[in-house]
């Protein structure tokens with residue numbers, strides 16, 4: 121029954137994964153264009169995932185990183201994919217079932233609350249989640265505090281903000297989630313109480329990855345949670 125249900129949901133999800141607003145690239149769990157981007161290689165290099173790790177993929181969308189990382193962490197590791205959109209969670213559950221990815225779990229969360237268990241993760245990643253808003257210092261600080269609480273000492277928080285688009289790109293949020301995200305320097309400054317800077321890179325440009333008009337180029341920021349153990 122569960123399989124039948126999963127199949128029905130999945131078929132609908134595949135035909136029109138998350139609606140028109142979810143056009144390229146985040147609607148695709150497998151995406152050859154993204155696979156070839158220097159940005160993707162940079163994100164994975166800075167994340168440094170390894171077998172046995174526990175990773176939280178916050179704002180996982182269709183699970184582009186979730187299922188790649190599930191293969192990396194292997195049977196002794198785990199990836200928790202969260203999203204604040206119910207339709208994304210349905211898609212993630214379908215993709216999980218389709219792949220029989222038993223080391224992946226899915227959680228529906230709120231935008232302002234990461235809702236992650238304490239000190240469980242070696243890595244927390246937020247790729248193009250745009251959760252850190254320019255000027256919203258208290259809110260940004262609270263998100264960083266929550267990410268720190270979820271990480272084991274020495275664990276990494278990776279935040280990447282970018283604009284991937286092609287000529288048929290449609291803004292994915294229909295205006296409901298702003299792309300007006302905070303600058304990485306603001307995030308680093310706010311994170312000081314819990315994190316030290318591990319790395320900060322400007323996104324490598326490529327034809328499919330360029331700043332949107334009027335926006336600064338993207339970045340890949342890695343913050344290491346302060347504490348005894350390096351992970």
Ligand SMILES: C[S@@+](CC[C@H](N)C(=O)[O-])C[C@H]1O[C@@H](n2cnc3c(N)ncnc32)[C@H](O)[C@@H]1O
Pocket residue numbers: 146178179180181182183184185202203204205208229230231232233234246247248249250251292297
């Ligand atoms: C642009 S998509 C990126 C998806 C995925 N990280 C990727 O790189 O393919 C952003 C996703 O983050 C989700 N999201 C935005 N803010 C969130 C938050 N505070 N917590 C959890 N999910 C969030 C959105 O619903 C959406 O599915």
